[in-house]
Amino acid sequence: MQKDEENMDDMEFDILTEIGNIGAGNATTALAKLIDGRVDMHVPKVEMLAFKDLAEILGGAEELVAGILLSLEGDIEGSMLFVLENKAAHHLVHKLMGSDGSTLEDSFTEMEQSALVEIGNIISGAYLTAISQLTNLNIIQTVPSLAIDMAGAILSVPAIEFGKLGDKALLIESQFEDDEIDVCGYFILIPTLESYTRILKSLGM
Structure with a gap:
């Protein structure tokens, strides 16, 4: 019998929280x-949030963000999105890239976009490794695609594709801090x- 996300109990949510904690540690x-x-x-x-509430968490539907989207295949199917605030x-x-960051414009050069995809790919891979190790499930991630757009527009892609399968997503808000600024990233x-x-079954639930 399938689990209904609406009826997820505390223990199940604790497991997903643990996945988030380990994934964020790997990502760090x-x-x-x-x-x-x-x-x-x-x-x-x-x-655990409805699609319609995600944009608000990211700063509003019109907030400019960078989103790295990948599809999941293997034992776990679906979609995964890593979102960074534009400044971050x-x-x-x-x-x-070793530059001084003196020009923080909205746009990214082609080389900067490639670097951003690599960042998203590595951080997303760190989360997926955590899930795979905890569950012993095989997860294959597709080649990521990058979008620099308003949060509402970026979120509409997975919402349309997977909305028919369920209207909820697991959101892990991770805040990383280096010697200069706090970097806020959202793993969806x-x-x-x-x-x-x-x-849940692989974890004995």
């Missing part, structure tokens, strides 16, 4: 290696209902 380590610097992590916030995205790109996992059931 990966990010520190990537930018070759110290990165501290605040305790991530984990929520520029900061990480400049750190990765949108598995199919069957995949939710598979995750």
Whole structure:
């Protein structure tokens, strides 16, 4: 029998929270290696939210963000989105590329976009590794695509694609801190209902 996300009990949510904690820890380590610097992590916030409420959490539907979207295949199917606030995205790109970050414009050069995809790919991979290790499930991530747009527009892609499978998403809000600024990133996992059931079953639920 499939689990209904509306009726998820406390123990099940605790498991998903643990996945969020371990994933964020993995992401912090990966990010520190990537930018070759110290990165501290605040305790991530984990929520199960309806698609319609996600944009508000990201600062509103018109907030400019960078979104890295990938599809999931294998034992867990669905979609995954890693979202960075525009300022945070520029900061990480400049750190990765070794520039001084003196020009924080809204637009990204082609090289900066490639760097951003790499950042999103590595951080998303860190979260997926946590889920895979905890569940012993095989997760294959597709090549990521990048969009720099308003939060509402970016969120509409997975909402349209997976809305028919369930109207909820697992949101993990992770705050990373380096020696200059706090970087706020949002990891949004949108598995199919069957995949939710598979995750919980693999953990003995």
